[in-house]
Amino acid sequence: ENVERTLIAVKPDGVQRRLVGQIMQRFEQRGFKLVGLKMLQVSDDLLSQHYCELRTKPFYPRLLHYMTSGPVVAMVWEGHKVVQTSRTMVGHTNPAEAQAGTVRGDFSFHVSRNVVHASDSLEGAQREIQLWFQRKELLNWDCCDQTITCE
Numbered sequence: 001e002n003v004e005r006t007l008i009a010v011k012p013d014g015v016q017r018r019l020v021g022q023i024m025q026r027f028e029q030r031g032f033k034l035v036g037l038k039m040l041q042v043s044d045d046l047l048s049q050h051y052c053e054l055r056t057k058p059f060y061p062r063l064l065h066y067m068t069s070g071p072v073v074a075m076v077w078e079g080h081k082v083v084q085t086s087r088t089m090v091g092h093t094n095p096a097e098a099q100a101g102t103v104r105g106d107f108s109f110h111v112s113r114n115v116v117h118a119s120d121s122l123e124g125a126q127r128e129i130q131l132w133f134q135r136k137e138l139l140n141w142d143c144c145d146q147t148i149t150c151e
């Protein structure tokens with residue numbers, strides 16, 4: 001019931017700063033299931049589709065430059081209400097307003113280097129997952145403990 005999937009991506013600054021493990025650990029420890037994972041150099045084409053709603057914003061050119069400045073680690077996490085819960089775990093877009101205990105609140109201070117991406121809605125998540133991952137790259141697997149972490 002309400003089992004969803006969402007796209008989480010550690011941005012180039014997060015990879016550079018060796019934060020990938022700590023960020024993944026938070027989602028594992030919350031109980032979500034990892035169903036897709038890859039490291040990639042993002043193309044301008046992918047990013048312009050990913051951030052299509054922001055293309056008229058003044059910060060858009062800087063955002064594209066930042067997001068293509070180095071490898072990104074993209075993940076798909078699955079679980080009960082994972083879209084909203086992961087937004088809460090990631091924290092406010094502007095790290096200056098992000099609460100301590102969130103990824104952005106713990107690891108960043110400026111909106112132009114906010115470490116991580118998380119889909120913002122169920123529809124957005126579905127669109128982004130299709131954009132970033134091929135079907136065969138998403139794996140269905142059974143947890144040994146179905147009772148709490150997976151159902």
Ligand code: YYY
Nearest residue numbers: 054059063092093111112114116117118120
């Ligand atoms: O979904 P989220 O990442 O929290 O924020 P969005 O409003 O979708 O913006 C995407 C991305 O753009 C944000 O993570 C940082 C960057 N950005 C920026 O550099 N400056 C802003 N004033 C707003 C957003």
Ligand code: MG
Nearest residue numbers: 117118119120
């Ligand atoms: Mg967004």
